Amino acid sequence: MADKKISQLTAATLPLAGTEVLPAVQGGVTVKVATDDLTVKNFRSNASTGLLQVAGPAAGTTRVMTTPNANFTVARTDAAQTFSGNQTFNNNVFMPSGVLVVGETTPGMYVDVFNGTADAQRVRITTTGTDGLILATRSGGATPNLIFRIDASEYFRIGNNGNLTATNGNLVMGTAGRGIDFSANTNAPGMTSEVLNWYEEGTWTATLSDGTNNATMGANTCRYVRVGRLITVSGYVAITSRGSMTGSLRLTGLPFTCANALSAYAGGAVTYATGLNIVAGQSVTVVPEIGTTFMPLYVWAGTGGNSPMQNAQWTDSGAIMFSATYSV
DSSP: OOOOOGGGSOOOOSSOOSOOEEEEEETTEEEEEEGGGOOOSOOOOOTTTOSOOOOOSSTTSOOOOOOSSSOOOOOOOSSOOOOOSOOOOSSOOOOSSSOOOSSOSSSSEEEEEESSSSEEEEEEEEEETTTEEEEEEEESSSOOOEEEEETTEEEEEEOTTSOEEESSSOOOOSSTTOOEEOTTSOOOTTOOOOEEOOEEEEEOOOEEESSSSBOEEEEEEEEEEEETTEEEEEEEEEEEEOTTOOSBOEEEOOSSOBOOGGGGGOEEEEEEEEEEOOOTTOEEEEOOOTTBSEEEEEEEOGGGOEEEOBGGGEEEEEEEEEEEEEEO
């Protein structure tokens, strides 16, 4: 076949199948190579057009560039990169060194929320040598709050007044003994702890007893509140029968053991009583007992001091309303 000019050749069908052959000089010998076996070591171009340009189809049509493996690097060392339009990353953006900066001179990663022409709120994520990770916000037109959401529900926010607000949840201590630390306050000389690490409230069941035998209980409405190490109990109890009780009486069933020596100075009061065999001028009180979960009852006789309340001083229809405070 006679030689032809390139312009005289019939146009190839695109895309190429990969089996087409081209001439190549290898070791001084002209050989043929399939288009699928062509490899390019480098691209050269002038500075105005860049090292490599990939031109895709018209706007609105998907552009795809693939690489054969992970040994692929895209780099430009002469200047910073500028991207226009919205950029979407479906996986991680990894920066071994340096920072991602969006329209800022302070290093960090910025996330902007726009309200048309200006940013309404901005979050900056950065680090320092002493503080570690920092989350900061600044405002263009809206109040700068740092808001934590799950889906559409807000759970916590840090306001521009510095307050942390639990909008749709609670502050939960994940480990026993942890709490709110008030060590920033000026403490008294005898301070032993400045951490509020316990709050609890609930109900408990009181039983009138001599320590061995119990009365038959009727009404029994008792509650407790614990704040730190301080326990406050209150309630109303009534019995329908003293049963086999003898000797000194007590109320058992406290929700926490009165285990601290300071509780020797704890005490209580009976604010209402009926069905008791006490004389005029006498009153009844309750005192939590150290190392136990019960409160002995005492009859206070004014200047005559107090003495343990006896079974005979409580009738089968006796009832009292009481409160007491102790520590653990």
